[in-house]
Amino acid sequence: MALYNRIDGRVLKEKMLATPEKRVTISFYKYHHLADPVAFRDQLYSDFEALGVFGRIYIASEGINAQVSIPAHQFEIFRDHLYAIDWMNGLRLNVAVEDNGKSFFKLKILVRKKIVADGLDDSTFDVTNTGTHVDAEAFHKLADDPNTIIIDMRNHYESEVGHFKGAILPNVDTFREELQVAEDLMRDQKDKNLLMYCTGGIRCEKASAWMKHIGFKNVFQLNGGIIKYAQEIKDKGIESKFIGKNFVFDERLGERITEDIIAVCHQCGKPCDDHTNCINDGCHLLFIQCNDCKKEFNNCCSPECKDIVALPEEVQKELRRGITKERQVFKKGRKKTV
Template sequence: MALHNRIDSRLLKEKIKSTPQKRKTISFYKYHYITNPQEFRDILYANLEVIGVLGRIYVADEGINAQISVPEENLEKFKDYLYSVDFLNGARLNIAVEDDGKSFFKLKILVRKKIVADGLDDGSFNVTDQGAHVNAEQFNKLADDPNTIIVDMRNHYESEVGHFKGAVCPDVDTFREELQIVEDIMKEQKDKNLLMYCTGGIRCEKASAWMKHLGFKNVFQLEGGIIKYTHEVKERGLENKFVGKNFVFDERLGERITNDIIAKCHQCGSPCDDHTNCKNDGCHLLFIQCKACAEKYNGCCSDECKEIIVLPIEQQKEIRKGINKGRQVFKKGRSEKLNLKVR
């Protein structure tokens, strides 16, 4: 069995979009020492591929981080397999809040040094000594306490479209930067409640342990992140303190939590919180674009990219030859090509 999907992504995307098959978008993670990440990765791929799982999974010797979609008819098969893996038995599955089942189009499992790039030396502190996990009700109570500082542990382009009321949203491009800024924010306030949150909880697991290592006493993290919180407040009729959209790292690029639109189109400045990637294959910049600008720029971030995408394919390939789109990751929403400069 092939342990990679080499079919053209565009063909896979068309196939998934045209199928009536219902799917569930799920995320989960687990910090656990994996002796042989490559071997574990191959076994995982073989078992998930056969039941139709799609998505992106990172495996490292410190654990697993997964964002996937599963055919509804195979959901129980997926759970049976996942929970048959000792360290994943009982792992929390975060079910998407707003889901059309078209979040992923292929299965991609990668072995990495870490499941989240944090820049920390895990041997220098106890990564298992984490902050207290709180549910939605406990989060709301802490949020109402004037002695609490709420910190968004996500990147600027995530908090830009949605965040908790009163939260400190650091203007950062990476989680690594975030940790230093939070340390600076809190250094004179070590006796205050530090209440952290992220999308599904994984970043807070490491961040809360690091902050405790630095001497912060009252460290709390939202269990299951924004995703679990949203389900809980709906199910229990609690006040929803989150406003706007929850940014997600799949084809959806966001799931609506409330009707509040707190961001602006990066091209014209009109109220908008719809992220997109520039249609120019040599750019693919992530930015916010309203429908009017999408039509005006043909889905591109600039006139320059708009002009490129109408050129013959071979000419486009020549123009983008040698460009490493991966190095543009830190330009999310900040390119000089954009009319509206973010922050």
Template sequence: MALYNRVDSRLLKEKMRMTPEKRVTISFYRYHLITNTQEFRDQLYKDLDMLGILGRIYIASEGINAQISVPEHNLAEFKSRLYSIEWLNGVRLNIAVDDNGKSFFKLKILVRKKIVADGLDDSSFDVTNSGIHVDAATFNKLADDPDTLIIDMRNHYESEVGHFKGAVCPDVDTFREELQVAEDLMKDQKDKKLLMYCTGGIRCEKASAWMKHIGFKNVFQLDGGIIKYAQDVKEKGLENKFIGKNFVFDERLGERITEDIIAVCHQCGKPCDDHTNCKNDGCHLLFIQCKECSEKYNNCCSDECKDIIALPEEQQKELRKGINKGRQVFKKGRSENIKFQS
């Protein structure tokens, strides 16, 4: 069998949107030494593909970082197979808070140098010496303490649509930049309690260990991240200190945590927190767009892109030939096409 997808992505997206199959979006991670990453990757692909699982998974010698969509009827079998891997037995599975079953349209498993790009030299500090993991109740108690600094360890386009009250939200594009900004912001306050959070917890594992390495004495991290917190406060009737949406890196681009809309449409300034990607494949900019602007610009970020997608497909391909957008899709705050920012 082929160990990668061979079907056109556009066809897979349409199939995913049309299927009535019930699916569950799950994320999980674990740091663990994997000696043969390619062999592990190939076997995992076979096992997951057999169960109809879609998603994006990164494998590295340091562990695994996964975001997947599992057919509901195969959920028990998936857990059984995953937990049969000794070092993944009992790993916490973060279930999506606001799930439409359309989070992924193909299975993609990549071998990388790291499961999260952090720019750190892991040999220079103890990456296992992470901060104290706290649950939702303890997080709330620490957040109410005036001696606590809360820092959002996500990127600017994530915190723009949702974050914890009173949190420091650095204006950065990548986790690598986030670490440096966090270090600079907090360098004169190392005796305070440092409370960190991210989407599902993985970025805080490394970030909290780094902060302890550079001298912070009291470092805490939200166990399970925003996803687990949102579920816990709802189940236990706790105060919800998170406002807005939780940005997610899949087709949904966000899951609603509260009804608060703290962002604006980047084209007209109207309250809105719906992320989208510019329909022009030669741009594909990530930005916030309201329904009215979506209709006005035909799902594009500008009149220029709107005009381009009106051209024949072959002409569009010619215009974008040789253009590598790469991570530019996330640099929405740095685009000249963004007129309004939150």
């Protein structure tokens, strides 16, 4: 049995978009020492594929970080299977707020050095000594305290479309940069309440432990991140202090929390908070694009990319031959339009 997908992703994506099957999108993580991450990965792939699970999962010697989509009728079986693994028993599952069932179209489980790239040497501090976890109501109380500083522990393209009111929004591309910015900003304010948040909580687990290690006394983190927060305020009828969209790392690229649109189209400047990826396979820039510009530029980020996607596929392949790119994102604050 192949322990990885062998079918063209474009075929799988078209199949996923066409199916009426109801699916549930969830995310979860757990820091735990794994003696053999590769063996654990292979067993997990075999089990999850049999349940029809799609998604992206990172396995490392330090634990697991997962964003997955599960057939609705298999959800309880999936949860029971997960909880049967002793160190994941009772694990919090963050259920998507705005879910059309089209978040993932294949299963990918990768073994990495870390489940989140943070640039930290874990041997130098206690990664389990995390900040105090707070729910939505406690978060609001702290946020209203003038002695509190709120820091968004996500990248600029995430906070650009949605964030908590009054939060510091570092203009960075990676979590590694985020940690350094947070440390520098708070260097002379170690007696303040440091209130941190991220998408689902995992980045704050490591960030809060690091900030405590370097001397911050009152460190708090939003339990379950924005995803759990959105569910809590909905269930309790609490007014949201988060405005806009919560960026997510799957095909949806965002879950709407409030109707506020706080970003603009990167091409024309109109109010818009819909992220997309340039359809030029040699580009795939992540940027914000309104419907009018989507039509004008044929889902591309520029006239150059629009011209390229109009070429025969063979020519496009030749143009991008040998080109390897990391994730490309439109820089926050950039005003130039195409």
